[in-house]
Amino acid sequence: MIAAAYIVLGLAGALFCWRVIAGPSLSDRVIGVDGAIVTGMSVIIVNAMDVGRGTFLPVAIVLALVSFISTSVIARFIEGAASDG
Amino acid sequence: MGEVLALAGAILTVLAAIGVVRFPDALSRMHALTKASTVGLVLVAVGGALVLPTANDITSVVLAAVLYVATLPIAGAMMARATYFTEEAPNRLHTIDELAERRRADGSDRER
Numbered sequence: 001m002i003a004a005a006y007i008v009l010g011l012a013g014a015l016f017c018w019r020v021i022a023g024p025s026l027s028d029r030v031i032g033v034d035g036a037i038v039t040g041m042s043v044i045i046v047n048a049m050d051v052g053r054g055t056f057l058p059v060a061i062v063l064a065l066v067s068f069i070s071t072s073v074i075a076r077f078i079e080g081a082a083s084d085g
Numbered sequence: 086m087g088e089v090l091a092l093a094g095a096i097l098t099v100l101a102a103i104g105v106v107r108f109p110d111a112l113s114r115m116h117a118l119t120k121a122s123t124v125g126l127v128l129v130a131v132g133g134a135l136v137l138p139t140a141n142d143i144t145s146v147v148l149a150a151v152l153y154v155a156t157l158p159i160a161g162a163m164m165a166r167a168t169y170f171t172e173e174a175p176n177r178l179h180t181i182d183e184l185a186e187r188r189r190a191d192g193s194d195r196e197r
Contacts (some may be wrong), residue, residue, distance in 0.1 A: 001088040004184055005088070005092045019105050023171075025096075026167040027111040027167070031111065031164075034118060035160070038126055039102075042129045044133075045091070045130060046095070046133070048133060048142065048146075054137055057149070064149050065152060067153075075160070075167040
């Protein structure tokens with residue numbers, strides 16, 4: 001069951017990375033990076049379930065905060081670049 | 086039980102990834118990502134909280150899930166607004182689009 005979760009999450013990460021590479025606009029790349037961060041948090045939690053110890057679980061918390069801050073900063077950047085011309 | 090929940094969350098995450106790859110424009114992709122990945126991460130976190138032994142690990146998992154659920158709608162709204170101002174968003178439903186007035190008033194729909 002854990003191995004299946006690893007495989008499925010790896011497939012999700014590959015699809016998100018494809019969107020980051022191929023995305024036509026900056027918004028699509030930000031969406032792809034966001035999805036990759038969620039996949040990374042899920043992989044960290046599944047890995048903690050696998051080994052039975054939560055050594056890397058604070059990394060998941062930090063990833064949640066960094067995801068929010070980076071997405072909002074890039075959103076402000078896109079909006080400012082659009083209104084500046 | 087916890088492993089089944091983790092697998093269900095992983096499947097929801099890969100459904101979000103399939104939506105992000107296959108949907109036609111940026112707002113549709115954001116729609117696919119935010120909802121499905123939120124539920125997927127919460128399912129994985131609940132599964133981890135059921136499996137992990139110590140209270141320290143359980144609170145870490147629950148805090149990660151709560152932070153993600155609390156911050157993703159705000160980030161998604163800001164990102165959708167920025168995307169709307171920069172790209173041509175198709176109005177497929179032919180309803181009233183109040184943000185379009187703002188976009189024309191800003192003059193931010195000129196060529197970029």
